[in-house]
Each structure stands twice: as C-alpha cells, then as structure tokens.
Amino acid sequence: MTSTNSYDLSLPVKGRCFVTAGQAASKIKRTLETFNLPPKLVRCAAICAYEAEMNIVTHACRGQVGLRVTEKAIRIVAEDEGPGIQDVDLAMKEGYSTASQEIREMGFGAGMGLPNIKRCADELIIDTYPNKGTRVEIIIHLQTNGG
Amino acid sequence: MLLNELIQIPELKFTVKAGHEQLDRAIEGAYASDLLSHVMARAREGNIWVTIQAHQNIVAVATLLNLAGIVIAGGIEPQADTLHKAEEEGVPIISTPLPAFQVIGRLYALGIGAEADHGQTELAQS
Numbered sequence: 669m670t671s672t673n674s675y676d677l678s679l680p681v682k683g684r685c686f687v688t689a690g691q692a693a694s695k696i697k698r699t700l701e702t703f704n705l706p707p708k709l710v711r712c713a714a715i716c717a718y719e720a721e722m723n724i725v726t727h728a729c730r731g732q733v734g735l736r737v738t739e740k741a742i743r744i745v746a747e748d749e750g751p752g753i754q755d756v757d758l759a760m761k762e763g764y765s766t767a768s769q770e771i772r773e774m775g776f777g778a779g780m781g782l783p784n785i786k787r788c789a790d791e792l793i794i795d796t797y798p799n800k801g802t803r804v805e806i807i808i809h810l811q812t813n814g815g
Numbered sequence: 816m817l818l819n820e821l822i823q824i825p826e827l828k829f830t831v832k833a834g835h836e837q838l839d840r841a842i843e844g845a846y847a848s849d850l851l852s853h854v855m856a857r858a859r860e861g862n863i864w865v866t867i868q869a870h871q872n873i874v875a876v877a878t879l880l881n882l883a884g885i886v887i888a889g890g891i892e893p894q895a896d897t898l899h900k901a902e903e904e905g906v907p908i909i910s911t912p913l914p915a916f917q918v919i920g921r922l923y924a925l926g927i928g929a930e931a932d933h934g935q936t937e938l939a940q941s
Contacts, residue, residue: 686870686871686872687871687896689872689875690872690874690875690876690878690879691875693875693879694875694878694879694904697878697879707860711860711880714879714880715855715856715879718855718875718876718879719852719855722851722852774851774868774870774872775849775850775851775866775868775872775873776851776852776872778850778851778852778853779852780850780852780853780855780856781852784852784855784856787856
C-alpha cells in the first residue's frame with residue numbers, strides 16, 4: 669500500500685439481531701490479517717470493531733461499520749440509527765450501561781463497550797444525536813505503535 | 816499443554832462438542848467470565864475460556880481473540896446454533912457437568928493460567 673492508497677470496507681449491522689452479531693467485526697479482523705500488520709494492532713482493531721458493532725446490535729435499529737486502512741492508520745467508523753447516547757461521559761464510565769436485563773443475561777451490557785474501545789484506540793470521536801443515532805470514529809495509528 | 820491432552824484428564828469431565836479438528840492447539844493460559852466485554856478486554860490469544868454462556872455469540876468472541884477454545888461449565892448444554900457456528904469457525908467447544916468454580920480450580924491446579932497477566936493496557940503507552 670502506498671501513501672495514496674487506502675482500503676475501504678463497509679458492513680451493514682442489524683439491530684437486535686444476535687444471530688448475525690459479531691459478523692462485521694470478524695470480517696474486519698480477517699481483512700486486517702491480510703495486511704501483515706502487527707498482531708497487537710489487529711487485536712486492538714478487532715476489539716474496537718466488536719464493541720462498536722455490539723453497541724449497534726444492542727441499542728440501535730440498524731447501522732453499519734466501516735473500515736479504512738491506510739499506510740498511517742486503521743480507521744473504524746460505526747454509524748447507527750438509534751436512540752443516541754444520552755450522557756456520553758456516563759457511557760464512558762466502566763460498568764455504566766442502559767442495556768436491558770435480557771441482554772445482560774446474555775453477557776452483554778456490562779458497561780465496558782466504550783471503555784474497551786477507548787483503551788484500544790489512539791483516537792475516539794463520538795457524535796450522538798438524541799432519537800436519531802450515533803457515530804463512533806476510532807483511529808489506531810500504525811506508525812507510532814510498532815507492535 | 817495441548818487441548819487434546821486436557822480433554823483426557825478424567826477429573827475435568829470434559830466432553831468435546833465442536834471443533835474436534837482443532838484439538839491440537841496449545842493452551843496458553845486461561846480466563847473465566849460470563850461478561851463478553853470482560854473477555855474481550857482481558858482474555859489473551861491461546862487462552863482457554865471458562866463460561867456458562869452457551870449462545871452463539873461466544874464463538875465470535877473466541878474467534879476475534881484467537882482463543883484456544885471454550886469450556887461451558889455447570890452442565891449447560893451449548894445451543895445447536897452455537898455448535899454449528901463453532902464448527903464453521905473452527906472453535907473447540909467443550910462441556911462439563913462441573914460447576915465453573917471447580918473447573919477453574921482444577922485447571923489452575925494443573926498450572927493453567929497460574930501465571931497469567933490479564934491487565935487491560937492494550938496499546939503501548941504512546
């Protein structure tokens with residue numbers, strides 16, 4: 669890949685569908701594994717993609733997860749049509765979750781999604797609009813992390 | 816230790832339910848939790864994961880983290896779609912009638928996971 673090249677992928681995510689949940693993140697991980705990147709960064713990107721995808725599945729009606737790989741960074745963008753995040757600061761706190769009891773019993777909704785992403789990402793940008801949706805942009809630098 | 820050595824230890828009462836072809840994997844440590852995000856944050860590649868979750872999303876977690884396999888404890892039977900997905904993805908699923916606490920204790924006594932570092936720092940302090 670040259671500096672002007674980039675690889676793009678966009679994957680739809682169904683809200684409330686636990687049958688297809690995780691497929692977008694798996695596809696992103698498999699794709700990244702073909703780029704000969706440091707395994708540690710692939711792991712980070714896989715965690716980010718999974719948590720972003722599961723946020724769409726557990727909270728939104730529908731959405732998509734996009735991947736862009738350039739020479740400099742892995743960029744994952746998750747966009748959804750959903751309720752939005754009422755209080756982003758609270759959502760960033762480990763253990764805080766608005767997921768239903770049913771979803772928690774499946775082991776989701778531990779209130780660790782966004783904190784997990786923050787821990788793995790170099791940059792995290794959240795734009796959220798009440799009753800419209802949320803856009804989460806995650807950037808993992810390739811050049812400062814030698815893996 | 817390899818997975819296929821582990822499943823032969825009688826006191827673990829392990830039964831392989833899926834991923835028979837992947838039992839030559841080496842087990843490098845273990846992790847236990849029923850919260851999927853805890854597993855995503857802290858389990859490491861090559862770990863064996865002990866849980867009582869039996870739905871198909873556990874397979875995605877194991878695949879994303881390159882886990883050695885999943886042990887479903889407490890006599891809980893994995894759902895059919897979980898086994899189907901595990902076969903597709905090549906993830907060993909093992910069930911045992913032992914409660915999770917006993918499985919974890921016995922694995923630990925075998926030296927599995929005793930030296931694990933499950934700290935949360937992902938990217939180097941950059």
